[in-house]
Amino acid sequence: MAKVQTKDLLEQFKLELIAGKNGLDREFIMSDISRPGIELTGYFRYYPKARLQVLGKTELSYFNELSSDEKRDRSQRLCTDVTPCIVVTRGMEIPEELKQACEASHVPLLRSPYKTTRVVSRLTNFLEARFAPSTAMHGVLVDIHGVGILITGQSGVGKSETALELVKRGHRLVADDSVEIHQEDYDRLIGSSPELIEHLLEIRGLGIINVMTLFGASAVRSHKKIDFVINLENWNEKKQYDRIGMDEETIRIIDVDVPKATLPVRPGRNLAVIIEVAAMNFRLKRLGVNAAEEFSARLTKMINQEEANLNSSVDYD
Template sequence: MAKVRTQDLLDRFKIELIAGEEGVHREISMSEVSRPGIELTGYFKYYAKDRLQLLGKTELSYISDLLPEERKDRAYHLCTDITPGILITRDMDVPEELLEACRESGVPLMRSPYKTTRVISRITNFLEAKFAPFTAVHGVLVDIYGIGVLITGQSGVGKSETALELVKRGHRLVADDSVEIRQEDYDRLIGSAPPLIEHLLEIRGLGIINVMTLFGAGSVRSHKRIALVITLEAWDEKKQYDRLGLDEETMKIIDVDLPKATLPVRPGRNLAVIIEVAAMNFRLKRMGVNAAEEFQQRLSKMIQNGESDVDADFDGDLE
């Protein structure tokens, strides 16, 4: 799991550091952001002290109505040795008691000019992306007509060569050889390239090429949601391959089941065009157009009509 520190929030967002500079390297261990409510009344039994604390207009208004001794007590209870930071929104004034408590405890005290709901949303999304389940898959990820297609298969089957042809046809490379995948939602997988090999493509016999340098900035992208898996495998004469497209395979990555298609590889097959068509066909299926099901319906209708004609002829012969 990636490590996130309070300093990362200061670097990522427009946040002002007011006090507690020595605590900016405290670690944030979860994506949830806490808004102290009942704690401000003095009840700290279930205080989530290991979370980032956020004080908005409601919380600060309540604090301002407390007696000076109560404000000091609440401030010192909010600041613990593991609290990663306290963030005040709307550029509101900081209570003097809270400022003093943060200075003494070393808890970073920060302030944002934005509204509370917006700050919570952006920081939560950032932290959830950082703490998302992670894995790495051997393959190539390409953006084809807006569909993130993960191409997998054994080493040497032609994944990188196919990706190169797809890039030449106007599509965009995301990652080659190793694809880092994060599950940012229960059904959302985001793939990206390791920093070391970003924008690079390995072609056997040619070596490493820089796709962005050769084909321009429009030929690459940093990350893409994975929607379809294409597996390349050597042609097996004894294996029965799906010829209608009615069989729906899936591949499970982390906790998400992705639709999968298996393409046999042999000389004469233009894999780049086939994968391109597979991506377009996937888009059509999401729009409710399924050519295989339409064919099956036509075939069933013809069979039924044929049986009706036979029955009619048979009845006529009996008469």
Template sequence: MAAVVRTKDLLGNFNLALIAGEDGINREIITSDISRPGIEMTGYFQYYPKERLQLIGRTEMTYFLDLSDEQKRDRARNLCTDVTPGIVVSRGMDIPEILIEEANEAGVPILHSPRKTTRVISRLTNYLEAKFAPFTAIHGVLVDIYGVGVLIIGQSGVGKSETALELVKNGHRLVADDSVEIRQEDYDSLIGNSPPLIEHLLEIRGLGIINVMTLFGAGAVRSRKRISLVINLENWDEKKQYDRLGLDEDTMKILDVHIPKSTIPVRPGRNLAVIIEVAAMNYRLKRMGVNAAEEFSERLTTMIEDEQKNED
């Protein structure tokens, strides 16, 4: 599902004022890259990235103001193309009338920001990268457990939502149930959230749809969370050999990111919520350098070696 971002969307998300070029407010922004037209101010437009949002800071504006009126007109006309989504002027600087005239003529919005240039470019880039990030949706439940984003997956009817309800009752926070929208906002970072239609809702078979925020309060939900661990619930298979030590680390590839995955067999009498809580805590310990399975393996190896030495 491709994101569609228009220049007018920036007005609603940032402290920006529309100064000129109102006719182009519906222009589409097609890239998260932002250009600072420094070399273009000198008159060199051969490689001008006209499809990008343009940001004029103090350096560019100071150079522009030192040009002759004819040069200013030429630079402004070349900056304002038929595909340029907008020009952002930072630091609350006064905008030259020539630039306003050319922007109105070409229908290129000029957006005025009172903030520093670095702050503006950072916030705009983060916003656009999040909008254009690779996207997918997975059937499952996403819960924030002790600060760890745990994605619970498994075939329909295995008990994902019921487990999530018990986790919420234990003080953890629901992010999404049934469908988890996932965006890759960095090369190794996956952010999950709920579709707006089912946000804060949990479906329990036999009970129906419940509103977690209404029942348990605002502290029981959150809107988005980075996914750190995948828990796969599957019906117990007597013929299958399950990992009993935790030495084998499995992963699941979502988009371009490999996420640690554990498979938990489901059968009557097993408290899945407690097991998943421990899995989340164990994940945190591993990230801190504490691995119980490896420690046990080392102890066992040492014990076997000592016994062999004694026999010799």
């Protein structure tokens, strides 16, 4: 699991540090965010103290109506030893009681000039992305006409060579050899490259090449949603491969089922062109155009017509 500290938020969102500087190394243990409303009334039984706390206009308006003793009490109880930070939105003036409590307990008190809903949305997206389930897969990730194609297969089957040909044809490399995958939301997988091998491609017999240096910045991208998986395998004469495209195979990555196709590899097959067409065909299917289903419908119609003609001929005899 990714390590997220309060200072990461300070740098990422350019928040203003008001108090609690000594607590900037505090770590988040979850991505959930809390807006303590009922807690300000004094009810702390179910206070989610380990979450990031956000105080908006509603919360501070109520807080300012409390007596001085109540303000000190609520502030001290909001600031626990596991609270990562407190964020005040809309650039509002912060009560001294809250500043003093945060400074004494080393809970960072941050301020943002933006509206509460916007701050909550951005912080949630950031934390969800950092805490998302992740894994790594051996393969090559390429962006082909906006479709993220993850090419898998045994070592030496030709994944990197195929990716190189695709880059030459104007498509973009995301990752080679090792693809880091993060699950954002329940059905969205984002693939990226480890920092060590970013933009690099290994070609057997040639060595490691820098795709961005050779082909320019337009030939690479840092991350891409994984839409389709194509598995390359050596041609097996005894295996029956799909020739129509009616069979829809999937592969489970983390908790997401991703469409998958298997391409047999043998001399003479232009894998780059086939994968390029597979990406375009995948886009057509998402738009509701399925060539395999159209062929099946035509075939069924033709068979039905032949049977009808045959039956009418028998009845006439």
